[in-house]
Amino acid sequence: MSIKEELHAPTVKKFNPPLRLLCGPGPGNAHPRVLSAMSLPQVGHLDPYFLELMEDIKSLLRYSFQTANDFTIPVSGTGSAAMEACVCNLIEPGDIFLVGCNGYFGHRLVEMGKRYGAITQPMIKPWGEVFSYEEVKEAVEKHKPTVLALIHAETSTGACQPFEGIGELCRKHNCLLIADCVTSISGVPLFLDKWGIDAAYAGTQKALSCPPGVAPLSFNKRAMHKLMSRKTTVANWYLDMRMIAAYLTEGGGGGTRSYHHTAPISMCYALREALEIVREEGLESRWRRHQQVAESFWKELEAMGLELLVDRKHRLPTLTTIKVPAGIDPKQVTSYILSKYQIEIGNGLGELAGKCFRVGLMGVNARSDIVLTVLAALRDALEQQGYQCKPKQKTRAAL
Numbered sequence: 052m053s054i055k056e057e058l059h060a061p062t063v064k065k066f067n068p069p070l071r072l073l074c075g076p077g078p079g080n081a082h083p084r085v086l087s088a089m090s091l092p093q094v095g096h097l098d099p100y101f102l103e104l105m106e107d108i109k110s111l112l113r114y115s116f117q118t119a120n121d122f123t124i125p126v127s128g129t130g131s132a133a134m135e136a137c138v139c140n141l142i143e144p145g146d147i148f149l150v151g152c153n154g155y156f157g158h159r160l161v162e163m164g165k166r167y168g169a170i171t172q173p174m175i176k177p178w179g180e181v182f183s184y185e186e187v188k189e190a191v192e193k194h195k196p197t198v199l200a201l202i203h204a205e206t207s208t209g210a211c212q213p214f215e216g217i218g219e220l221c222r223k224h225n226c227l228l229i230a231d232c233v234t235s236i237s238g239v240p241l242f243l244d245k246w247g248i249d250a251a252y253a254g255t256q257k258a259l260s261c262p263p264g265v266a267p268l269s270f271n272k273r274a275m276h277k278l279m280s281r282k283t284t285v286a287n288w289y290l291d292m293r294m295i296a297a298y299l300t301e302g303g304g305g306g307t308r309s310y311h312h313t314a315p316i317s318m319c320y321a322l323r324e325a326l327e328i329v330r331e332e333g334l335e336s337r338w339r340r341h342q343q344v345a346e347s348f349w350k351e352l353e354a355m356g357l358e359l360l361v362d363r364k365h366r367l368p369t370l371t372t373i374k375v376p377a378g379i380d381p382k383q384v385t386s387y388i389l390s391k392y393q394i395e396i397g398n399g400l401g402e403l404a405g406k407c408f409r410v411g412l413m414g415v416n417a418r419s420d421i422v423l424t425v426l427a428a429l430r431d432a433l434e435q436q437g438y439q440c441k442p443k444q445k446t447r448a449a450l
Contacts, residue, residue, distance in 0.1 A: 069393060070393060071389075071393050071394065071395050072392075072393060072394045072395070072416070072421070072424065072425075073395050073411075073416070074394055074395060074396050074410055074411055074412065074416060074421065074425050075395045075396050075397035075409060075410070075411055076206050076207075076234075076370055076397045076400075076409045076411050077206065077233075077234065077254065077256045077257045077263075077411060077413070078256035078257070078262065078263055079256065079257060079258075079260060079411055079413045079414055079415070079416050080260065080414075080415055080416055081260055081261055081262050081321070081325075081415075082260040082261070082324075082325060082328055082414065082415045084324050084328060085260060085261050085262070085321045085324045085325050085328075086262075086321075087324075088320040088321050088323065088324035089262075089317045089318070089320055089321045090317075091317075091320055093316045093317060094316065095316075096313050096314040096316060097310065101314070101316065101319070104319060104320075104323060105124075105125075105299060105314075105319065107323055108124075108125055108319060108322055108323050108326065109123050109124060109299075111323070111326035111327065111329070111330055112124070112125070112267050112269070112326060113269075114326075114329070114330060114334070115236055115237050115241075115259075115267070115326060115329055115334070116232075116236065116241065116243045116251060116253075116267065116269050117241060117242040117243055117244060117245065117334070118243035118244045118251075118269055118271070119244060120243065120244075120269045120270060120271045120272075121300070122269065122270045122271075122274075122275055122292070122296060122300065123267070123268070123269040123270075124267075124268055124269075124295070124299050124300075125265040125266065125267060125268070125318075125319060125322055126252075126265065126266045126267075126268045126290070126295075127265060127312060127314055127315055127318075128264075128265070128266055128290075129254065129256075129263045129264065129266055130233040130252065130253065130254030130255075130256075130263070130266045131159075131266075132266055132290065133252035133253065133254075133266035133267065133268045134156075134159070134160065134163070134231065134233075134252050135163055135287065135290055136252065136268055136287075136290040136292060137200075137229050137250050137251075137252055137268070138160065138163040138164055138167055138169075138200075138229075139163075139167050139285055139286055139287040139290055139291075140270075140278050140285055140290070140291070140292045140293075141198055141227055141229065141250060141274060141277055141278065142164055142167045142168070142169045142197075142198060143167075143168065143281055143282060143283050144167070144168030144169070144283065145168065145169075145170065146168075146169050146170065146196075146197035146198060147169070147170045147172060147194055147195060147196040147197050147198075148160075148161075148164040148169035148170065148171045148172065148196060148197065148198050148200070149172045149174065149190055149191065149194050149196035149198070149199045149200070149226075150164065150171065150172070150173050150174065150199075150200045150201075151174045151176070151182050151187070151199075151200065151201040151202060151212065152173040152174060152175050152176065153175075153176035153177065153178060153179070153180055153181060153182065153202070153205060153208065153210065153212075154178050154179075154202060154205035154206075154207040154208040154210065154401070155205075155206070155207035155208075155400050155401040155402075156202050156205060156206060156207060156231055156233075157173070157200075157201075157202055157205070158173070158401075160200050160202075160231070161173050167286055168286075169198075172190070172194045172196065174186070174187070174190045178207065178208050178401070178402045178403055179208045179209070179210055179360045179361050179372065179403075180210065180362075180365075181210050181211070181212045181213060181365045182201070182212065184213070184215070184216050184217065184220075187199070187201075187217055187220065188220055191220060191221070191224050191226060192224070195224065195226075196224075196226050197226060197227065198226065198227045198228075198229060199217075199221055199226050199227070199228050199229070200228075200229040200230075200231070201214070201217070201228070201229070201230060201231070202230075202231040203230045203231055203232045203235045203239075203241065203251075204231070204232065204233065204234035204235035204239060204367050204369065204370070205231075205234075205367075206233060206234045206257075206370060206400075206409075207399075207400040207401055207403060207409075208360065208361060208372055208403065209360060209361050209366060209367045209370045209371055209372035209409065210361045210365050210366070210367065211235070211239060211365050211366065211367045212365075213365070214230065214246040214248065215246065217246070217247070218246050218247015218248055218249075219247055221247065221249070222247060227249045227250065227273060227274055227277060228247060228248050228249045228250070229248075229249065229250045229251070229252075230243070230246075230248045230250070230251040230252075231251075231252065232251050232252065232253040232267075233252070233253050233254035233257060234254070234257045234258070234367065234369050234370055234411075234413075235253070235258070235367070235369065236253035236254075236257070236258060236259060236267060237258045237259055237329045237334065237337055237414070238257065238258030238337070238338070238341045238368065238369040238413055238414065238417070239258075239338065239341065239367065239368060239369060240338050243269060243271070244271075248271075249270070249271050249273045249274040250268075250269065250270050250271070250274040251267075251268070251269050252266060252267065252268045252269075253266065253267040253268075254266055254267075255267070255321075255322055255325065257369060257411065257413045257414065258337075258341065258369050258413040258414045258417075259322075259325045259326070259329065259414060260325055260328070260413070260414030260415040260416075261321050261322055261324075261325035262318070262321060264315055264318040264321075265315060265318045265319060265321075265322050268292075270292070278292055278293060279293065289312065294311050295311055297309045297311065298310065298311040298312075340417055341368040341369055341412070341413070341417045342368045344368070344412055344417045344418060344419060344421075344422060345366075345367075345368035345369070345371065345412060345417075346368075347419065347422055348371060348410070348412060348422045348425075348426070349363075349366070349371065351422070351426050352371070352373060352426075354441060355426075355429075355430060355433075355440045355441055356376075356439075356440060356441045357373050357374070357376065358373070358374040359371065359372065359373060359374065360372035360373070360374055360403070360407055368412075368417075369411060369412065369413045369417075370409060370410070370411045370412075370413070371409070371410045371411075371412070372399075372403070372407045372408070372409055373407055373408045373409075373410065374406065374407050375399075375405065375406055375407055375408065376433070376438050378436070378437070378438075379433060379436050379438055380436065381398050381399070381405055381406075381407075381408060382398060383432075383435075383436065384408065384429070384432040384433060384436070385397070385398055385408070385432075387431075387432040387435060388428045388429065388431075388432050391428070391431075391432075392424075392428040394424065394425060394428050396408055396409065396410050396425065396429070397409035397410070397411070408429075410425060412425075
């Protein structure tokens, strides 16, 4: 019997991805060891070896998050999946959801909260600024939220939100505290337990130097109590952490491990290796490296006559936002740098579209030689449009 295909095979171009230096807001370049780990032989997602590997990942994630939370796992999906996991598991219809909106991703949390039936209360602040403790305290006392969410590292602006005292404030008002740590984990000091953060999520493609595809998530006992005592079923089946707890933790759902979904095996290998690299370097050394590299970058940008968006006190070392000089077309700049130098830097997002560049120096790319390379490419691109950079400084000596 002859069976013929009904649709002919398509013609596609040869698969040959270009070699890029990824210095935008993310993803950054993956560490070579991480890429190598992804090529290792797969095992099954219920294989004893994989479950043992998952325990290593959870332990290493606790170190990177600086937490003892038992429920600390990789979510199968990108950082946005872990963000939604926090919202859909910790919000029930009618809950008051207070969200700090000083950039793009606060507004995304508000939108997610609405979809899960929350009464959303945005705290609004100009993009690039952060909330003071007093501002948060006033909003918590006014709105009496069930859950408060703040962006620790706002990728759209390059601002780093202080958390000191906010966890204690939330406990006083019987409110859960969620932190977005996508652009901060392993690149910026982060202390879930010390700061009283109840739930946190992160991304792998920033300072961890791992491709996107899995996303760190951590719930403490307060968050788990809220989850396990819900009156309603979690409205998102795939991200229902009660079901996933039964898969990824012994007795997490009240019994033995049970199947929920097929975990991305190779991505878990990648995350395991990325976290091992963090452990080998040590968080304090890693935080120091990111800060030193960022400060050298900021110094040279200012020497070129460029202005940075965020006040130095609250500036992220992992991501720098540079104001676009008057008369410069930012898209032409980023396109020129990409085509001539094979370097990616980002343009502004949301309210900052057309107003700034976003440069990420994260993980394996937080190095002095990368700083020199990006500075040279940016100078060239700006001068192509007639921007007069200040005279070149002794950059190499400074770095």
